Amino acid sequence: MERKLFLKGLAIVAVLPSVFIAACSNEKKPEAAGAAKEKQQTFTCPMHPQVIKNEMGTCPICGMDLVPFEKNSDDKALKIDATRQALANITTIVIGANSLAGTKQLNGRLTVNPEQSSYISSRIAGRVEQLYVRETGVKVSKGQPLYKLYSEQLTTLQQEYLMAVAQEKQFQGDKIEKQIVASAKQKLLLYGQSESQxxxxxxxxKKDPFVVFYAPEGGVIAELSVTQGQYVTEGSPILRLEGYGQLWVEADVYPNEVKNIKVGQKVKVIVAGWENQPQEMTISFITPALQSGTQLTQIRGSIPNPGNQWQPGLQANVLLPLASTGNVLTLPVDAVIREGKGMHVWIKKSKDTFEPQLVKTGQENDSQVEITEGLTNGDQVVVTGAYLLYSEYILKKGKNPVDVLK
Incomplete structure (x- = not known):
């Protein structure tokens, strides 16, 4: 009997430690879970996003207070307290129906009009004996000598012509001989000889193997394709002349604006630096495809350039008149954030809560833009500080707000 009691007591003593251990582990599990949950919240520096900590503190680089880093959060709302709103100059307006009119300013540039360019090539094979113009950018006048060519082929053609003239004298009145003389003369003219030559x-x-070629019209030497002493074949490019008497104006346009533009429409052009000399231009072409790597297309027209006062490459603004529309939702242009993934604005939902909202736009002028989709009358929209909210969202959430909305 005593032996049984002894064994029973021994068994109880052996089981007690495991019971205590299990109890202790059960008590620690909620704390561990809570600790793990707390570790999910991280903090970062607004100025140095590479600094990430698991607790509140200050940045070791600049000393600023760390802010919560909500990279794993799917909440599209952004909280900004009143103090930070004031510092960031975040202001809002209540969107409503208005009328939209005025002009839309398009960014453009002056370019060379290819119709004013001349490509000069060699009419006959030979050696460039002398280049009278040896650098680009030089202005030349019509009739100015450009280069002298030495050609054995030209000597042969001159000899044929002299022989034809001599033979015609022997058979005066013969129609065939006259045709041979005319044909030989025409060859010389086609190969660059003038009537006086x-x-x-x-x-x-006396045969002359040298022939001088003259500028067919005035312009600026834009390209030289040969050097002095170089042999060229018939048709080889020699140089390119650009005329600046008339220039193209090319302006960038968003695809949704093209529907309001027509070929033949008259617009005003203002060249940077010559604001007191506005030019009237007729739109002659609308590019049917977007420019490579952009979401823009182009319109084009031409303006006169008296005295060559403007050079290709100058910036020019095209003022596009807009038809007046009424009862449309409008916002200041700066309130809409435009990027490759789409356009969005920021809506104030409460005292310190802001949310992004995708929108589509219509017509716009220098200050206002029409909102066709995404907003309703009465929404409170951020008009200044929208880009700061955009940056803050990317910093805190670690993602683009457009990706969250789509």
Whole structure:
């Protein structure tokens, strides 16, 4: 009997530690879970996002207070207290129906009009004996000598012409001989000889293997394709002349604005630095495709350039008149954040809560833009500080607000 009691007591003593251990572990589990849950909240520095800590504190780099970092949060709302709103100059307006009119300013530039360019090539094979113009950017006048060419082929054509003229004298009145003379003369003219040079050839009876080529019109040397002493073949490019008497104006347009623009429409052009000389331009072409790597298309027209006072590459603003529309929702242009993924605004939901909202726009002028989708009458929309909210959201959430909305 005593032996049984002893064994029973021994068994109880052996079981007690495991019971205590289990109890202790059960008591610690909620604390551990709570600790793990707390560890999910991290903090970062607004100025140095590479600083990430698991507790509140200050930035070791700049000393600023750390802010909550909500990278894993799917909440699209952003909380900004009143003090920070004042510092960031965040202001709002209640959107409502208005009328939209005025002009839309398009960013543009002056470019060369290809119709004013001349491409000069060699009419005959030979060697460039002399280049009278050896650098680009030089202005030349119509009739100015450009280069001299030495050509054995030209000597042969001159000899054929002299022989044809001599043979015609022997058979005066023969129609075939006259045709041969005319054909030989035409060859010389086509290969660059002038009428006076042909007459001089008949007078002196001396062949001249050199031929000088003159500028067909005035312009600026934009490209030189040969050097002095170089041999060229028939048709080889020699140089390119650009005329600046008329310039193209190319302006960038968003695709949703193209529907309000027509070929033949008249617009005003203001060249930067010559604001007191506005020019009237007729739109002659609308590019059917978007520019590579952008979400923009282009419109084009031409303006006169008296005295070549403007150079290609100058900035020009195109003022596009807008038809007056009424009873549309409008916002200041700066309230809409535009990026490759879409357009959005920020709506104030409560005293310190802001949320992004995707929108679509219609017509716009220099200060106002029409909102066609995404907002309703009475929404309180951020008009200043929208880009700061955009940056704050990316910093805190670690993602683009447009990605959350889609």
């Amino acid at each position: 042909v007459q001089q050839l008949i007078k002196t009876q």
